[in-house]
Amino acid sequence: MTGPAWPGRTLALDGAGAHITVARFDDGQLAAAAVAERGQGPGAGAAEALPAIVRSVLGGDGRLDRVIVGAGPGSFTGLRAAGALAKGMAHALDVPLLEVPSLALAAAGAAMRGEVPPTGRVLVLLDALRGEWFRQEVALVDGDVVEVSAVRRVGWPPEWAGPVVGGPEAPARPEARHAERCRAVAREVALREWAPDYGRQAEAEVQWLARQAAGTGAGA
Amino acid sequence: MLAPPTGPLDESALAAWGRALGAALPRPAVVALSGPLGAGKTTLARAIATGAGVPDARDVTSPTYAIVHEHAAPGGLAHVDLYRLADAGAVLAAGWDGVLERNALVLVEWPERAEALLPRPYVQIRLDYPAPPVADPTLRCLFVEVRR
Numbered sequence: 001m002t003g004p005a006w007p008g009r010t011l012a013l014d015g016a017g018a019h020i021t022v023a024r025f026d027d028g029q030l031a032a033a034a035v036a037e038r039g040q041g042p043g044a045g046a047a048e049a050l051p052a053i054v055r056s057v058l059g060g061d062g063r064l065d066r067v068i069v070g071a072g073p074g075s076f077t078g079l080r081a082a083g084a085l086a087k088g089m090a091h092a093l094d095v096p097l098l099e100v101p102s103l104a105l106a107a108a109g110a111a112m113r114g115e116v117p118p119t120g121r122v123l124v125l126l127d128a129l130r131g132e133w134f135r136q137e138v139a140l141v142d143g144d145v146v147e148v149s150a151v152r153r154v155g156w157p158p159e160w161a162g163p164v165v166g167g168p169e170a171p172a173r174p175e176a177r178h179a180e181r182c183r184a185v186a187r188e189v190a191l192r193e194w195a196p197d198y199g200r201q202a203e204a205e206v207q208w209l210a211r212q213a214a215g216t217g218a219g220a
Numbered sequence: 221m222l223a224p225p226t227g228p229l230d231e232s233a234l235a236a237w238g239r240a241l242g243a244a245l246p247r248p249a250v251v252a253l254s255g256p257l258g259a260g261k262t263t264l265a266r267a268i269a270t271g272a273g274v275p276d277a278r279d280v281t282s283p284t285y286a287i288v289h290e291h292a293a294p295g296g297l298a299h300v301d302l303y304r305l306a307d308a309g310a311v312l313a314a315g316w317d318g319v320l321e322r323n324a325l326v327l328v329e330w331p332e333r334a335e336a337l338l339p340r341p342y343v344q345i346r347l348d349y350p351a352p353p354v355a356d357p358t359l360r361c362l363f364v365e366v367r368r
Contacts, residue, residue: 018313019287032279035288035314037304053286056279113318173315 005029005180008065011058011089012179015082015196016074016102016126020050022057023176032057033177038078047081054085064093068179068186071099073134073151073199074126083196091191099189100182102126104145106172107138107165108181116163118143125166126174128153130206134199138165145182151199224364228350234260234360235267242271247295247324250338252331252367255347260360264347265299265327272297272325287314295324302333311337341368 005028012023015038023033036053055062069086072079079102090097103124111118119141126134135158137149158164166172179186201209222244225237245251251268253261262281270277273293280291280299289299298319305311311334319326320339331338346363350356 031292033288033290034286036286049286052281053289056281056286056289059276059279171313175315 003183006066006183009063010066010068010179011054011064011086012068012070012100012176013054013082013086014070014102014105014174014176014179015078015080016070016072017078017106017174018075018171019173020078020082021174021176022050022054023179024057024059025180028180030177030180032059035175038075038081047077047084050081050085054089064089064095066090066096066098067093068098068100068176069196070102070105070174070176072102072197073128074102074174076198076200076202079196079198083194087191087194096188097191097194098186099194100179100186101136101138101145101148101151102174103134103136103151103165103172104138104148104182104185105174105176105178107140108143108145108178109173109175110165111140111143112178112181116140116165120163122163122165123158123160124172125158125164126172127166127168128200129203131155132200133158133167143181144184146184148185151197153199225362228356228359228361230356230358230360231260231263234264234362235270237362238264238267239271242268242273242325245272245325245343248320248326249324250320250326250328250342252328252335252338252342252344253347254329254331254344256349259347259349261329261347264345265329268325268327269293269297269299288319290319290323293325296322297325297327298323299327299329301329303330305333308334308337338367341366343367 010025020036024031034053067086067090107124110116116122121139124136128134132153135154136151139147222241266277266280269280274291291297344367
C-alpha cells in the first residue's frame with residue numbers, strides 16, 4: 001500500500017460513471033458502501049435522494065474526519081450531485097475535502113477485479129459522448145494508483161497498446177469504494193474554489209446551443 | 221434452515237422471525253424478497269440484517285434510488301433493490317458480480333427484475349396481505365421456499 005491508511009472516518013463519493021457511488025472507511029477499512037442511480041435532470045435522479053443514501057452509509061453519529069470526492073471527468077449530472085454534497089458536507093463539518101481522479105478509481109477497481117494487471121500502466125477510457133472519450137493513463141503498483149496523466153478527450157479508437165479499462169463493450173466503473181487505493185494521487189482542495197472537472201459542457205447546454213445556432217431555440 | 225411461519229404475522233412477529241432467520245441462515249446465502257409495495261420487504265430485510273449482525277440496522281432503509289447498500293456485518297451483507305432497474309443488464313452494470321463476491325449474505329428486493337442472475341440455491345420469501353376473511357391490514361403472510 002502507498003503509505004498509511006487515512007485514519008478515522010472517511011466518506012468518499014463519486015458521480016462520474018453510470019451510477020453515483022458512496023463509501024465509508026473506518027481507519028482505512030471499507031465499512032459501508034452504496035450504489036445509487038444517477039438519474040437525469042431535476043427531480044429524476046439521485047440528487048434528491050443522495051443525502052439519505054449518504055446518511056445510511058455514514059451510520060452512527062455521522063462524525064467524519066475527511067471527505068473524498070471523485071474529481072471527474074464524466075457525467076455532468078452525477079459529478080454535480082456528488083460534488084455539491086461532498087463540498088457541502090466538508091463545509092458543514094469543517095473537515096478537509098480531497099479530490100481523486102475518477103478514472104483512477106475505475107483503474108483501481110479493475111485491478112482489484114483482476115481485469116488488468118495490478119502493477120503497470122493502464123489506459124482508462126470513459127464515454128465523453130458525441131463520439132469522444134475521456135482518456136487518462138494510470139500507473140498502478142500492487143493495485144494502488146501511484147500516478148496519473150492529464151485527462152484528454154480523444155476519438156475512437158485510442159492509441160494505446162497496453163491494458164485498457166473501459167470502452168464501448170465494458171464501460172469503466174469509477175467507484176468510491178476504491179478511494180483508499182488512490183491515496184497517493186488524492187489532493188486536498190480549497191473548499192471555496194473547488195468544482196468537479198466536468199470535462200465538457202453539459203449535454204443540455206450543448207443541445208441548447210445547437211438549437212440556437214439552428215435558429216430553432218426558444219426566443220430565437 | 222429456520223421453519224417458515226405457520227400463520228399471518230404482525231410487525232413485531234415478522235421482525236422476530238426475520239432476526240432469527242438472519243442468525244440461522246448458512247453462508248453464503250441469497251434471500252429474495254418479493255411482494256407488493258408496502259408488504260414489509262424492507263422491514264423484513266432490516267430484521268434479517270439485525271440477526272446477521274449489522275450493528276445498527278436502522279441504516280437498512282427502503283433504498284429509493286439506491287440500488288445496492290453494503291453494510292458491515294460478519295462476512296458482509298448487501299441489501300439490493302432492483303425496483304427501478306429495467307433488466308438483468310442494468311443489474312450487471314451496477315456491479316452485481318462484485319456484490320456476490322464481497323458479501324456472505326445478499327438480500328434482494330424486487331428479484332423478479334433479474335431472477336436469472338440469482339445464484340441457486342437461494343431463499344425466496346414472498347410477503348403478502350392475508351386472504352379474506354382475515355381483514356387485519358397489519359398482518360402479513362410469508363411464503364418461503366428454497367429455489368434450487
